[in-house]
Structures are given as structure tokens and as C-alpha cells.
Amino acid sequence: MARMTPSEAMVETLVANGVTDMFGIMGSAFMDAMDIFTPAGIRFIPVVHEQGAGHMADGYARVSGRHGVCIAQNGPGITNFVTAIAAAYWAHSPVVCITPETGSMSNGLGGFQEAQQLPFFETITKYQGHVANPARMAELTARCFDRAMHENGPTQLNIPRDFFYGDIDVEIPQPMRIERGAGGEQSLAQAAELLAGAKNPVIISGGGVVMADALGECQALAEFLGAPVVNSYLHNDSFPASHALWCGPLGYQGSKAAMKLLSRADVVVALGTRLGPFGTLPQHGLDYWPKQAKVIQIDCDAKMLGLVKKISVGICGDAKAAATNLLQRLENTSVACVATKDARAEEIAAEKANWENELNEWIHEKDEFSLDMINEQAGEEGSFLHPRQVLRELEKAMPENVMVSTDIGNINSVANSYLRFEKPRSFFAAMSFGNCGYALPTIIGAKVAAPNRPAISYAGDGAWGMSMMEILTCVRENIPVTSIVFHNRQWGAEKKNQVDFYNRRFVAGELENPSFAEIARSMGAEGVTVDKLEDIGPTLQAAITRQMEEGKTTVIEIMCTRELGDPFRRDALSKPVRYLDKYKDYV
Numbered sequence: 001m002a003r004m005t006p007s008e009a010m011v012e013t014l015v016a017n018g019v020t021d022m023f024g025i026m027g028s029a030f031m032d033a034m035d036i037f038t039p040a041g042i043r044f045i046p047v048v049h050e051q052g053a054g055h056m057a058d059g060y061a062r063v064s065g066r067h068g069v070c071i072a073q074n075g076p077g078i079t080n081f082v083t084a085i086a087a088a089y090w091a092h093s094p095v096v097c098i099t100p101e102t103g104s105m106s107n108g109l110g111g112f113q114e115a116q117q118l119p120f121f122e123t124i125t126k127y128q129g130h131v132a133n134p135a136r137m138a139e140l141t142a143r144c145f146d147r148a149m150h151e152n153g154p155t156q157l158n159i160p161r162d163f164f165y166g167d168i169d170v171e172i173p174q175p176m177r178i179e180r181g182a183g184g185e186q187s188l189a190q191a192a193e194l195l196a197g198a199k200n201p202v203i204i205s206g207g208g209v210v211m212a213d214a215l216g217e218c219q220a221l222a223e224f225l226g227a228p229v230v231n232s233y234l235h236n237d238s239f240p241a242s243h244a245l246w247c248g249p250l251g252y253q254g255s256k257a258a259m260k261l262l263s264r265a266d267v268v269v270a271l272g273t274r275l276g277p278f279g280t281l282p283q284h285g286l287d288y289w290p291k292q293a294k295v296i297q298i299d300c301d302a303k304m305l306g307l308v309k310k311i312s313v314g315i316c317g318d319a320k321a322a323a324t325n326l327l328q329r330l331e332n333t334s335v336a337c338v339a340t341k342d343a344r345a346e347e348i349a350a351e352k353a354n355w356e357n358e359l360n361e362w363i364h365e366k367d368e369f370s371l372d373m374i375n376e377q378a379g380e381e382g383s384f385l386h387p388r389q390v391l392r393e394l395e396k397a398m399p400e401n402v403m404v405s406t407d408i409g410n411i412n413s414v415a416n417s418y419l420r421f422e423k424p425r426s427f428f429a430a431m432s433f434g435n436c437g438y439a440l441p442t443i444i445g446a447k448v449a450a451p452n453r454p455a456i457s458y459a460g461d462g463a464w465g466m467s468m469m470e471i472l473t474c475v476r477e478n479i480p481v482t483s484i485v486f487h488n489r490q491w492g493a494e495k496k497n498q499v500d501f502y503n504r505r506f507v508a509g510e511l512e513n514p515s516f517a518e519i520a521r522s523m524g525a526e527g528v529t530v531d532k533l534e535d536i537g538p539t540l541q542a543a544i545t546r547q548m549e550e551g552k553t554t555v556i557e558i559m560c561t562r563e564l565g566d567p568f569r570r571d572a573l574s575k576p577v578r579y580l581d582k583y584k585d586y587v
Contacts, residue, residue: 001169006137007033009170010159011040013141017175019069021045021060021448023053027073029100029161045448045477048469050077052441054084054097055467059445061093063403063425063453065211067148068445071098074161075113082120083435085154089124090433092207094148097121097156104160117158126153134163135170142173150178152211152300180212180300182325183317190313191269191296192329198267198294198337200344201225204250205239206232206319208272208299210424214320215239218271221327226341227269228348230258233279234416237427238272241420244345247352250288251279252568253416257355259288261348266290269326270297270311272319274304278432281569298322359417362388369499370563377561383531384561387411387486390536391418394484397537399454399544402426403446407439407459410492414565415458425450437466443481444470454544455481461513462491468519474553475524481553482543485516488560496564501573505586520555531559 004012010033014022021043026034037044047053050072057068068088072078078099088095099121101107102114118128127147129140137159144155182188195201203225209218215238222229222245229239233251240246248255250262262268268290273279275297280289294312297305298319305314315322337344364374364386377384391411395418398404404419405428406412421427428446430438439457447455459467464485474481495509517527526546530539536558543554576587 001171004168004170005032005164006134006166006168007036007164009138009168009172010141010164011036011042012172013138013145014042014069015040016142016172017145018066022069022071023047023056023060023445024071025050025053025073025077027077027100029074030071030098030159030164032164045473047441047473050080051084051437052444052467052470052473054081054095055087055438055441056445056448057095058084058088058091058093059405059428059442060449061088061095062091062428063446064449065425066094067145068093068095069098070095071100073113074100074102074117075115078117079115079120082124085121086124087430087433087435087438088154090431092152092211093154094152095154096144096148097125097154099156099158100161101158102160103162105162107160118156121156124154125156126151127155128158129156130158131160131163134166135168137163137168138170138172142175146176180318180321182321183298183315187313187315188322188325188329191315192326192333194267194294194296194313195225195269195326195330196333196335199340200265201227201267201269201337202262202265203227203229203269203271204232204262204273204275205229205235205271206273207235207238208319209238210235212272212318212320213424214272214323215424217320217323217327219243221269221323224327224330225335225337226344227337228258228261230255230262232273233276234429234431235273235427236416236419237421237424240422242422245348247348248355249416251281251416252283253413253565254283255355255417256284256286256358257351259283259286260351263288263290265293268293268295270295271323272298274299274301275308276432277308280309283566359392364388364561365563365565367564369504373562382559384559385531385533386563387414387488387560387565389533390486390558390560391415393533393536394540395419397540399541402454402456403428403443403450405429405439405443405446405457407457407463408434408436408493409460409463410496410565411460411486411488411560412439412458412463413493413568436463438463440464440467440481440483441470444473444479447479447481454548457481457483459483459485460492461485461487461489461511461516464516468516471520471523471525471553471555478551480547480551482540482547483553483555485555485557486560487513487516487557488562489513490562492564493568496567497573499564500567501575503587516555516557526552526554527557528554529557529559
């Protein structure tokens with residue numbers, strides 16, 4: 001036991017957990033602890049808005065596999081974290097959100113910047129630690145860090161602001177890590193038996209494969225079976241895109257090759273995925289989920305097994321250990337599909353080639369509204385580029401070892417068809433939470449965790465407006481990234497619903513913007529506007545050179561047409577019904 005203040009106990013516990021970077025905005029509520037961050041070896045990165053700090057912690061965690069940490073002033077600073085922590089929850093990111101609160105002696109009296117901070121995060125964290133006595137500071141801080149890793153999600157450490165002060169005797173807990181096994185003996189045996197008899201197995205490689213560092217084990221199992229591998233929704237980095245068995249992502253704007261091959265499966269191995277509902281919805285007119293297939297679902301959280309899709313075998317285990325165990329079992333038995341590897345490899349190659357050809361020829365959207373917009377903008381001053389062509393050119397120009405974050409929105413979602421990666425911890429999206437303003441701060445956090453990797457964010461002009469102020473963080477803190485803004489002057493995803501359901505009655509969907517490149521330059525970054533297709537690749541490559549060699553942030557503003565891809569969900573709205581005479585035309 002050592003004599004410390006609670007501030008020292010908290011900071012020493014951060015150090016024990018390997019914390020070297022934190023994101024937030026300074027505040028008096030935790031200033032006593034903040035005062036000793038620097039001698040503890042912790043860099044405190046001040047942001048422009050606390051939501052950005054939460055997203056940065058998320059990006060940091062997703063790249064590094066370690067905790068991302070954010071902290072802010074009690075009350076309004078903490079409420080600004082809520083959206084980012086919800087996004088981290090659905091991304092399964094081990095973010096520790098430290099929330100100083102109003103003092104213990106005034107709590108409940110309605111004092112300055114008071115809020116009940118635990119209820120805000122109750123449903124979007126895996127664990128909430130409230131320091132009810134300063135002597136428990138190190139214990140509860142350590143537990144928040146442990147639980148974030150054990151349960152793959154954010155935790156909250158709530159501290160009355162007066163509890164940073166005083167004298168306590170404390171022992172700093174060391175991090176506790178619990179080894180995960182392959183799963184139950186019976187379920188693994190059942191899964192191996194199903195796979196041994198399968199004629200056309202398909203593997204869905206999910207986020208759990210990335211978190212468990214299991215790409216090699218997934219690849220070995222796929223190669224043994226000759227099974228096509230499809231990425232779960234927005235986990236395009238869960239299998240190397242150059243591999244012959246890679247087929248692309250499922251879900252919204254995913255790969256038709258992946259969907260067609262999955263639809264023919266007789267056994268599906270859902271490896272490290274909860275099979276979320278949005279990631280398995282029909283797309284491209286294909287209702288591709290194989291209704292008669294036997295499904296083997298592997299997840300480290302037993303609550304996810306069979307939650308969304310009916311399964312035949314549920315394995316509660318680590319993706320890496322489970323894949324290794326299944327391969328060992330299969331290597332020692334007769335496996336039916338091994339004899340048909342070559343024929344199935346030809347089928348996989350043909351479907352992938354067909355999809356690539358379709359993407360190459362899919363220059364622009366062909367629905368009536370998009371064609372009208374293309375013709376209308378042809379008469380406007382300036383050049384406007386087709387989003388699909390833009391996304392293809394960006395894909396071709398991507399540097400090796402790149403990290404990409406995408407925001408929510410129409411063009412960003414179409415990007416799902418074009419983003420391919422060779423290594424894990426390379427692709428970050430807001431997952432099923434789908435909040436705007438996600439991409440830029442998340443890629444900033446990723447860059448802090450991996451400064452030697454190129455970092456690129458995608459955002460539409462609507463979503464980028466929610467977070468563009470964090471370019472100031474890049475400039476002030478010397479964190480260089482490349483931010484791509486698709487400038488089409490509209491809230492595209494929601495506007496698509498007004499096209500399909502509301503007879504093109506556009507309310508609140510139009511955005512008239514200044515030059516985002518000029519805004520970037522005013523903040524001290526580079527700003528480039530692109531309106532010619534042939535300039536996209538060279539502009540991106542030049543920006544990456546500035547990022548990696550000069551430490552310079554660049555905003556690339558790409559002028560796009562107002563055409564719109566498919567809606568997120570055709571089942572999400574209904575045709576309007578009006579009973580009152582004054583609304584009779586609004587159908």
C-alpha cells in the first residue's frame with residue numbers, strides 16, 4: 001500500500017493499463033488529475049467538441065486493440081459524449097469514458113453544470129463504475145479498464161469532482177486479462193460434423209475476426225474447405241481482398257458476388273459476427289440469406305447466438321481459437337467439399353469477375369430522379385462527377401497500409417462496394433448506430449494510434465458539417481489526416497426517401513454550401529477542390545504525400561452530381577395516407 005491522492009491513484013492506474021493518449025476538453029472538474037498527466041507520460045489531446053473526443057477514442061481503440069480514453073468537464077461536457085459512446089458500443093470498441101460529475105456534497109441541489117450522468121450511459125456501456133468513496137478510485141478505475149476489454153465495449157468511470165482530493169492508502173491493480181477458449185466441446189464437435197458433410201460451405205468473416213487477430217486462422221479454414229469468404233457488414237477489413245476466396249461485403253451496397261455465393265450455401269460459418277439485422281437485409285434486389293442452410297454461429301458473447309438468425313449450432317468462443325479448433329478436427333476426418341474445391345473456385349472467380357465488370361460499367365445511377373439531376377446539372381456552371389466513378393478512382397489510388405473511415409450517408413454507403421483492404425484494423429464506420437459526424441474524428445484517433453499509417457476519411461457535405469471543426473484539432477495538435485468531402489449539396493440518404501415516398505417534395509434536404517476547401521485553408525490545413533475525374537487519383541496521392549512526409553492535413557472537396565443510390569431500407573417507410581382536405585395533395 002502506498003500513500004497517494006485519489007488523482008494520483010487514478011493516473012497511476014491509467015499508466016498501469018498502458019494509457020499514453022487521452023482525448024477531451026479540459027475542465028476544472030478533473031484538473032487536479034490533468035495536472036499530472038504529462039509527468040505520467042500521458043498526452044492529453046484537446047479537441048474542438050467532446051463528441052469528437054469520444055469518436056477519437058473509438059478510432060484509437062479500433063486500430064490499436066487497446067483502450068481508447070476520453071474525459072471532459074462534468075455536465076455539458078459529459079452529455080456531449082453520449083452519441084460517440086453509443087457508436088463505440090455498436091462497434092464493440094473498448095473505450096473508457098471518464099465522467100467527472102458535480103461534487104458529492106451538492107449533488108441533487110441543481111448546482112452549476114449538474115446532471116445525473118449514470119443514466120445517460122446505462123444502455124450504451126458494458127459497465128459503469130461510480131466512485132462512491134475516494135479510497136476505491138484505483139479499484140474502480142482498473143475495473144472499468146478490465147471490463148472494457150473483457151466485454152468488447154465501452155465502460156464509464158463516474159467520479160464526483162471532490163473525490164479527486166484527499167489522502168488514501170492504495171495498491172494499484174495490475175490489468176487482468178481473461179483468456180477465451182474455442183467453445184464448448186459438444187458444440188465444436190457438432191459444427192465439425194456439419195462442415196464435414198457440407199457440399200457448399202460459406203464463411204462470413206465478422207468484426208470478431210479482427211478483434212481476435214484471427215485473419216490467418218480464418219484464411220486457413222477457408223483454404224482447407226475451399227469456402228468463399230464474405231465480409232460481414234462494414235467489416236471489409238476482416239479478410240484480405242487480394243485472396244482468391246475473398247468475395248466482398250454483405251449488407252447495404254455490398255457485393256453481389258458475396259450475396260449470390262452465400263445464397264447457395266448449405267452450411268454457413270458465421271465467424272465472429274452477431275449477424276446484425278441491418279447487415280443481412282436484402283440488397284440489389286437480392287434476398288440472399290440462405291433459408292435452408294445450416295448456420296454455425298461463433299461469438300464470444302453468448303447473448304448474440306441465434307439472436308437475429310436461426311442457427312443450427314451456437315459456439316460461445318473466441319474466433320481465433322474456434323477456427324483453429326475446427327480446422328484441427330476437420331483435418332482428421334473425411335470432408336466432402338474438399339473434392340470439389342476446383343469447381344467451386346471457378347464459380348467463385350466467375351461471380352467475382354461478373355461483379356467487378358458490373359461495377360466498372362456502373363458509371364452512374366439509372367433511376368429517373370438521378371437521370372433528371374444529371375441532365376439538370378449538365379447545364380450548370382462547373383463540372384460535377386458521378387459518385388461511383390469518384391469512388392472507383394479513389395479505390396485505385398489508395399496507398400498501401402491505408403486506414404479509411406466512412407461517415408453515414410448516400411455516397412459513403414455506396415463506397416461499401418469499392419473499399420477493399422489487405423489487413424485488419426483498417427476500416428472504421430459508425431456500424432449500426434449510423435451517426436453523422438463520425439468519420440473525421442474517428443480517423444484522427446486512428447492516426448494517433450498508428451501515426452505511420454496513411455489515414456483517410458470519407459464524408460458527405462451534410463455529415464462533414466457536423467465534425468469539420470476537428471480539422472482545427474489536426475492543425476493544432478499536429479495530427480495529419482486526409483479528409484475527403486463529397487460535395488453534392490444535399491442530405492442524400494434522407495432525400496432519397498422523399499424521392500421514393502413523397503413525390504419529390506423536398507423539405508430541409510437541400511444544402512447550399514461555401515467552398516469546404518476554402519474553409520480548410522482558413523483553419524490552417526490544405527484545401528483542394530476537384531471537379532475532373534482524371535485529377536482524383538493524383539490529388540489523393542499528393543495529399544497522402546503531404547500527410548506522411550510533411551505532416552500536413554488536407555481536405556479534398558470533390559464536386560459530385562446530385563444522383564442518389566438505393567435507399568438504406570425500402571421497408572423503413574410507407575406510402576403516405578392523408579385524411580384532411582388541406583393535405584389531400586400530399587400523397
